[in-house]
Amino acid sequence: MSTFDADAATDLLASVFAPWIQDLQLTIERIGENDAVLRMPFSERLTRDNGVVCGQALMALADTAMVFAVSAASKAYRPMTTVDQTTHFLRPVAGSATIATAEVIRLGRTMAFGRITLTAEGEARPAVSVQTAYALLGEPPK
Amino acid sequence: MSTFDADAATDLLASVFAPWIQDLQLTIERIGENDAVLRMPFSERLTRDNGVVCGQALMALADTAMVFAVSAASKAYRPMTTVDQTTHFLRPVAGSATIATAEVIRLGRTMAFGRITLTAEGEARPAVSVQTAYALLGEPPK
Amino acid sequence: MSTFDADAATDLLASVFAPWIQDLQLTIERIGENDAVLRMPFSERLTRDNGVVCGQALMALADTAMVFAVSAASKAYRPMTTVDQTTHFLRPVAGSATIATAEVIRLGRTMAFGRITLTAEGEARPAVSVQTAYALLGEPPK
Amino acid sequence: MSTFDADAATDLLASVFAPWIQDLQLTIERIGENDAVLRMPFSERLTRDNGVVCGQALMALADTAMVFAVSAASKAYRPMTTVDQTTHFLRPVAGSATIATAEVIRLGRTMAFGRITLTAEGEARPAVSVQTAYALLGEPPK
Numbered sequence: 337m338s339t340f341d342a343d344a345a346t347d348l349l350a351s352v353f354a355p356w357i358q359d360l361q362l363t364i365e366r367i368g369e370n371d372a373v374l375r376m377p378f379s380e381r382l383t384r385d386n387g388v389v390c391g392q393a394l395m396a397l398a399d400t401a402m403v404f405a406v407s408a409a410s411k412a413y414r415p416m417t418t419v420d421q422t423t424h425f426l427r428p429v430a431g432s433a434t435i436a437t438a439e440v441i442r443l444g445r446t447m448a449f450g451r452i453t454l455t456a457e458g459e460a461r462p463a464v465s466v467q468t469a470y471a472l473l474g475e476p477p478k
Numbered sequence: 479m480s481t482f483d484a485d486a487a488t489d490l491l492a493s494v495f496a497p498w499i500q501d502l503q504l505t506i507e508r509i510g511e512n513d514a515v516l517r518m519p520f521s522e523r524l525t526r527d528n529g530v531v532c533g534q535a536l537m538a539l540a541d542t543a544m545v546f547a548v549s550a551a552s553k554a555y556r557p558m559t560t561v562d563q564t565t566h567f568l569r570p571v572a573g574s575a576t577i578a579t580a581e582v583i584r585l586g587r588t589m590a591f592g593r594i595t596l597t598a599e600g601e602a603r604p605a606v607s608v609q610t611a612y613a614l615l616g617e618p619p620k
Numbered sequence: 621m622s623t624f625d626a627d628a629a630t631d632l633l634a635s636v637f638a639p640w641i642q643d644l645q646l647t648i649e650r651i652g653e654n655d656a657v658l659r660m661p662f663s664e665r666l667t668r669d670n671g672v673v674c675g676q677a678l679m680a681l682a683d684t685a686m687v688f689a690v691s692a693a694s695k696a697y698r699p700m701t702t703v704d705q706t707t708h709f710l711r712p713v714a715g716s717a718t719i720a721t722a723e724v725i726r727l728g729r730t731m732a733f734g735r736i737t738l739t740a741e742g743e744a745r746p747a748v749s750v751q752t753a754y755a756l757l758g759e760p761p762k
Numbered sequence: 763m764s765t766f767d768a769d770a771a772t773d774l775l776a777s778v779f780a781p782w783i784q785d786l787q788l789t790i791e792r793i794g795e796n797d798a799v800l801r802m803p804f805s806e807r808l809t810r811d812n813g814v815v816c817g818q819a820l821m822a823l824a825d826t827a828m829v830f831a832v833s834a835a836s837k838a839y840r841p842m843t844t845v846d847q848t849t850h851f852l853r854p855v856a857g858s859a860t861i862a863t864a865e866v867i868r869l870g871r872t873m874a875f876g877r878i879t880l881t882a883e884g885e886a887r888p889a890v891s892v893q894t895a896y897a898l899l900g901e902p903p904k
Contacts, residue, residue, distance in 0.1 A: 354532040355523040359498060381497040390496040391560045392541050396534035418533045419873070419895055422564040422706040422751055422848055426726040426733050441746050442710040446872070447845070447897075449710050451735070451749065462725050465735065467706055467751045469845055469895065471873075561731070561753055564706055564848040564893055568868040568875050583888050584852040588730070589703070589755075591852050593877070593891065604867050607877065609848055609893045611703055611753070613731075638816040639807040643782060665781040674780040675844045676822035683818050702817045706848040 340407045342367050348404070348413050357400060360393060364404065371439040372404035375457070378433050388428040395423050397436045398452040398466040405438035406448045406470055419447070419469040426462055433457040446472055482549045484509050490546070490555050499542060502535065506546065513581040514546035517599070520575050530570040537565050539578045540594040540608040547580035548590045548612055557615040561589070566607045575599040588614055624691045626651050632688070632697050641684060644677065648688065655723040656688035659741070662717050672712040679707050681720050682736040682750040689722035690732045690754055703731070703753040710746055717741040730756055766833045768793050774830070774839050783826060786819065790830065797865040798830035801883070804859050814854040821849050823862050824878040824892040831864035832874045832896055841899040845873070850891045859883040872898055 345364040359381070365373040374397065376382075382393045399421055407413040438452040447469060454464035487506040501523070507515040516539065518524075524535045541563055549555040580594040589611060596606035629648040643665070649657040658681065660666075666677045683705055691697040722736040731753060738748035771790040785807070791799040800823065802808075808819045825847055833839040864878040873895060880890035 352527045354526050354535070356498075356501060356521075357532060357534055359501070379498075384496055385494045386557070390499060391563075392499055392534075392538035393496070395537045395541070395563065399534050399537070415528070417570075418565075418567050420564065420566045420846060420848075421533075421537065422562065422846075423560075424562045424733050424751055424753060425560050428559075441749055449708050449749065465725055465733065465751055467708055467749055469708060562704060562706075564704075566875050566893055566895060583891055591850050591891065607867055607875065607893055609850055609891055611850060636811045638810050638819070640782075640785060640805075641816060641818055643785070663782075668780055669778045670841070674783060675847075676783055676818075676825050677780070679821045679825070679847065680818035683821070699812070701854075702849075702851050704848065704850045705817075705821065706846065707844075708846045709844050712843075 340367060340410070340412050345372070345404050345407070348407065353400065357396060360396065362397065362400060365435070367404065367408050370405065370409035370443065371437065372401055372408050374401040374404065374436045376434045376436070378431060388430045389434060391425055394429065394434065394454055394464050395421065397434060398423060398438070398454060398464065401436035401438035401452055402450050402468055402470065405440050405450055406443070409440040409443045409448070415473040416470045417473065419471050421466060421468045424465045426465060429456045429463050434463070448472060482509060482552070482554050487514070487546050487549070490549065495542065499538060502538065504539065504542060507577070509546065509550050512547065512551035512585065513579065514543055514550050516543040516546065516578045518576045518578070520573060530572045531576060533567055536567070536571070536576065536596055536606050537563065539576060540565060540580070540596060540606065543578035543580035543594055544592050544610055544612065547582050547592055548585070551582040551585045551590070558612045559615060561611040561613050563608060563610045568607060569603065569605045571598045571605050576605070590614060624651060624694070624696050629656070629688050629691070632691065637684065641680060644680065646681065646684060649719070651688065651692050654689065654693035654727065655721065656685055656692050658685040658688065658720045660718045660720070662715060672714045673718060675709055678709070678713070678718065678738055678748050679705065681718060682707060682722070682738060682748065685720035685722035685736055686734050686752055686754065689724050689734055690727070693724040693727045693732070699757040700754045701757060703755050705750060705752045708749045710749060713740045713747050718747070732756060766793060766836070766838050771798070771830050771833070774833065779826065783822060786822065788823065788826060791861070793830065793834050796831065796835035796869065797863065798827055798834050800827040800830065800862045802860045802862070804857060814856045815860060817851055820855070820860065820880055820890050821847065823860060824849060824864070824880060824890065827862035827864035827878055828876050828894055828896065831866050831876055832869070835866040835869045835874070842896045843899065845895040845897050847892060847894045852891060853887065853889045855882045855889050860889070874898060
């Protein structure tokens with residue numbers, strides 16, 4: 337049986353993703369049974385002219401977090417590709433880190449579905465709500 | 479009457495967006511009546527471990543392109559914010575630039591709606607299809 | 621201060637919606653602070669050739685349930701219109717009633733956002749996951 | 763080689779869909795290479811209290827039209843199921859029939875992707891814009 341824990345997740349974060357995504361300086365906060373929590377630190381490099389974290393970085397964080405939730409639910413990283421992502425922007429994130437909580441709501445043989453919620457760190461109310469489908473490639477881990 | 483042409487668009491690209499988005503090195507290819515074409519050059523900084531342009535960069539390109547289409551349709555840049563973006567990933571983009579064609583399909587008083595199609599440069603078939611709603615803030619330009 | 625309770629909801633269900641939606645024979649199961657639970661009984665009139673409840677009825681149930689969640693959060697029905705709805709179909713519903721739980725995740729001045737989860741009655745796992753934005757028309761109730 | 767023409771489509775419309783969908787009295791207007799046009803007549807049974815065609819019927823029309831576009835692109839009907847549908851409501855349809863134009867933008871081995879545009883009959887501007895993914899079940903027709 338494979339395991340996928342925070343150490344495996346940190347290795348994955350450093351190896352699979354594009355350098356441009358590495359620039360977001362994401363960290364793994366938690367790997368659960370079928371969910372994952374990632375943190376994106378605040379940076380002026382991510383802010384628009386109006387001082388809020390740009391929506392593009394929030395979408396990128398959500399997509400990245402979902403890879404970890406699917407890996408957690410699968411007990412190992414497996415090649416996957418995003419089929420679709422729907423992102424609703426509810427409230428701006430300004431001047432703080434962003435926390436992404438990604439949850440797998442169905443893990444099938446060839447597809448996974450999830451919901452991701454982003455919040456400004458220390459804030460209970462959701463800033464961004466995401467719904468997504470992934471295609472799972474190759475065999476599931478033994 | 480305001481105008482919004484390729485020069486105004488190039489100025490906008492350099493001023494409103496986050497430095498992390500500037501890293502994409504986007505260029506304005508065309509500004510139309512209610513549409514805009516942007517180009518994202520290929521870079522290994524944007525590629526995943528499997529050699530394809532990461533989905534996060536494609537979502538970011540689409541969102542950015544839509545700001546220019548809304549500005550074109552409005553005849554000037556106006557403050558706006560993304561309400562939602564739905565992105566379907568149809569085919570990978572590998573080793574080539576990505577072209578984004580964004581079109582406003584409804585420009586209302588307080589909201590705009592659009593479709594964006596991304597293709598690998600020189601390829602007719604769509605790589606990514608996006609549907610989006612924007613909230614328009616403040617008064618429309620005179 | 622207005623109130624919006626199960627009786628008000630039952631009146632609303634009978635008055636605002638199209639006769640074709642009345643055919644779904646929905647009932648109000650619960651009205652909460654900012655959420656609502658509706659039930660759609662099983663009917664062969666809603667099933668496809670393969671015996672599962674058709675996706676169109678599931679989308680319709682979700683959209684309808686959200687009107688009640690927004691009314692609950694607003695403390696009264698107010699005119700509203702769906703801006704967009706994204707529906708992911710996770711598992712089929714076959715031979716049983718469908719329960720819709722709609723929750724407002726942000727109630728703004730002019731827009732509301734929500735998530736709706738559908739399950740086959742008596743089943744914990746989600747059958748359908750929905751994310752949506754509504755435009756709120758006219759003044760909020762006093 | 764299979765064919766899928768307007769006659770085959772009319773047979774399909776009468777056989778696969780739920781009786782509740784039959785109530786919409788849809789007709790096939792055109793079957794193309796990888797697209798389909800369907801018509802939903804106006805009916806007071808489909809209108810909300812405010813006189814506009816209810817959004818639920820528009821979503822149902824779009825989903826149904828896509829089945830025909832996928833069948834057209836596949837040269838025959840094949841079992842399929844909706845993975846997700848994102849619907850943006852741009853303008854109300856009041857007092858007129860609704861025309862749905864569904865187009866397959868990618869037909870893969872196991873998935874199909876499409877866009878559907880709805881308009882009030884005789885009106886050029888889109889009323890509803892839809893983006894969708896379908897899972898294709900079983901073998902493609904020979």
